[in-house]
């Protein structure tokens with residue numbers, strides 16, 4: 464019962480509280496809209512998320528994931544979750560609306576804009592973006608959360624300030640696996656670590672560092688480092704550059720579930736894959752693409768790498 468002096472919060476549904484302006488993207492788990500909060504006029508990103516088909520209401524695991532997301536989004540390099548609203552779709556199924564701060568572009572579009580004009584991304588810009596990426600990843604890993612699907616598409620950016628923020632975080636376990644392949648890129652394999660491709664059942668922070676490395680190389684060359692269309696091709700792209708792994712370089716590799724006999728390649732000169740990248744950058748990249756996951760540099764260590772020594776970190 465209402466106590467004297469207590470105010471009753473009026474809970475608005477997402478439809479009542481927000482005016483959808485336009486669809487800005489489609490993520491793995493649903494559509495993303497640019498929307499205006501009616502009460503304040505503030506522009507936000509509204510992400511409509513389906514829950515597991517057979518769940519009624521919001522399962523506790525999802526609520527746990529949302530609270531993890533809320534906690535992680537305190538970090539300046541993780542996209543901020545402002546609110547969560549529950550609603551129902553036309554079929555009466557529960558949907559969640561996640562309300563995020565609005566970001567005006569993502570790294571995929573940013574890289575594309577340079578590719579289209581034939582310009583290189585200035586090296587200090589690459590360094591600043593990489594540092595922020597490592598910082599955001601270090602924060603997540605420090606809280607025991609793996610992203611598992613880092614790629615340019617879900618790294619959001621503010622073009623004016625060059626701030627980079629990690630999106631699509633922690634949702635992987637809460638929300639349903641996509642039923643539909645929305646676009647080619649959504650289920651991209653390009654950033655997937657070899658142990659995942661080879662069917663490892665336990666994976667670690669190292670899977671995210673592999674993705675970070677692929678993103679680093681892509682910032683330098685403006686094309687994907689390992690652009691495979693299917694899993695075998697993805698592995699062969701990796702093997703051609705880094706050499707086909709064996710028990711010497713990666714103890715245990717031949718015991719992984721999807722391991723087969725593969726064509727034998729020796730490692731290529733790594734710096735040729737990233738022309739123009741300064742020597743310390745090549746070294747950092749190399750340390751993040753070690754085959755053996757436990758040898759791969761992790762995010763906190765990456766931030767201390769000499770490559771970042773001359774970066775002004777005051778505002779990062």
Ligand code: AMP
Nearest residue numbers: 488489490495508563565566616617631
């Ligand atoms: P996601 O599901 O997070 O991968 O989002 C899919 C796409 O929606 C992204 O690539 C962005 O283009 C867009 N998007 C997601 N979150 C936001 C946001 N907070 N602000 C602006 N656009 C977003």
